[in-house]
Amino acid sequence: MKLMKIVLSKDSMKIEREQDVVPFRGRVKEYAVKIGMSLVNQTKLITAASELVRNMLKYGNGGVVLIEVISEGRDNGIRLTFSDKGPGIADIALAMKDGYSSGKSLGIGLPGTKRLVNEFDIKSTPGQGTTVSIIKWKNG
Amino acid sequence: MDRIPILRMGKFLLVTIQIDLYDRLATNLESDLVQMVNKTEAKGVLIDISALSIVDSFMGRILGNIGSMSKIMDAETVVVGMQPAVAITLIELGLELKGVHTALNVEKGMELLKEKIASDEEPPDETDEDSTE
Numbered sequence: 603m604k605l606m607k608i609v610l611s612k613d614s615m616k617i618e619r620e621q622d623v624v625p626f627r628g629r630v631k632e633y634a635v636k637i638g639m640s641l642v643n644q645t646k647l648i649t650a651a652s653e654l655v656r657n658m659l660k661y662g663n664g665g666v667v668l669i670e671v672i673s674e675g676r677d678n679g680i681r682l683t684f685s686d687k688g689p690g691i692a693d694i695a696l697a698m699k700d701g702y703s704s705g706k707s708l709g710i711g712l713p714g715t716k717r718l719v720n721e722f723d724i725k726s727t728p729g730q731g732t733t734v735s736i737i738k739w740k741n742g
Numbered sequence: 743m744d745r746i747p748i749l750r751m752g753k754f755l756l757v758t759i760q761i762d763l764y765d766r767l768a769t770n771l772e773s774d775l776v777q778m779v780n781k782t783e784a785k786g787v788l789i790d791i792s793a794l795s796i797v798d799s800f801m802g803r804i805l806g807n808i809g810s811m812s813k814i815m816d817a818e819t820v821v822v823g824m825q826p827a828v829a830i831t832l833i834e835l836g837l838e839l840k841g842v843h844t845a846l847n848v849e850k851g852m853e854l855l856k857e858k859i860a861s862d863e864e865p866p867d868e869t870d871e872d873s874t875e
Contacts, residue, residue, distance in 0.1 A: 620764060620765045620766065621764055621766075623764060623765070624763075624764045627762065627796065628762075631795075641827045642826075642827045642830055642831070644827075645795065645796055645825075645827035645828060645830070645831045646827075646830075646831050646834065648795070648796050649796045649797070649798050649831045649835060652796060652798040653798055653799060653835075656798070656799075656800060711799065713836070714799070714834075714835040714836040714837070715835070717834050717835065717836070718831065718834055718835060
């Protein structure tokens with residue numbers, strides 16, 4: 603039987619300016635602590651969240667992040683969904699390649715971020731925006 | 743505008759980052775430090791990040807920049823006190839923190855800086871000074 607993901611709680615946060623990054627990280631940490639996530643997993647999740655929220659500010663002019671506590675079978679986790687209405691990504695496969703970056707960052711952005719979480723999903727429509735969703739399980 | 747204090751101790755500059763930096767604060771620190779190195783002719787910069795709960799690629803780049811800029815100004819940079827969870831995350835993320843030395847804590851970091859400077863300042867004894875070149 604395939605396990606279902608159940609949403610236990612929902613919260614969202616608007617990201618408009620660089621000053622929103624630190625409070626947003628704090629909010630994610632609160633939820634991660636609440637479900638008893640280990641320190642290493644918390645650090646990975648918050649770092650991944652920080653990378654994605656910066657991408658969203660840089661390329662998408664900000665957006666909204668949905669923060670959900672979810673459960674699947676016996677495991678709890680945090681799902682973060684970053685949605686922006688920016689220019690979108692024309693070639694997702696290229697953006698997911700190690701070492702690729704269109705901005706002046708280190709080029710570890712998306713592939714590096716993906717390595718930090720358990721599930722990573724990206725959808726983008728050029729001209730309409732990008733949605734990135736990540737899941738970090740408490741014991742993942 | 744908030745600023746991270748930079749303390750001068752002899753030939754070294756000390757920075758203890760006590761809060762999670764937002765971007766502006768981090769870029770200010772970068773430029774303040776380079777100016778301080780220039781003004782005080784510091785030979786070493788020690789940055790304590792033990793209170794930082796995360797280091798993302800932005801923060802990693804700032805630390806790397808401080809290291810490279812200080813190097814050009816003839817000062818060594820050592821980053822100390824990284825939390826184990828932060829180190830694990832950095833490596834998985836693919837960040838190497840190039841251009842800076844690292845040490846476990848402030849004490850070890852100071853030792854490292856002193857060694858680096860001693861080896862820079864005191865070229866081998868007078869005896870072989872003439873023989874070389």
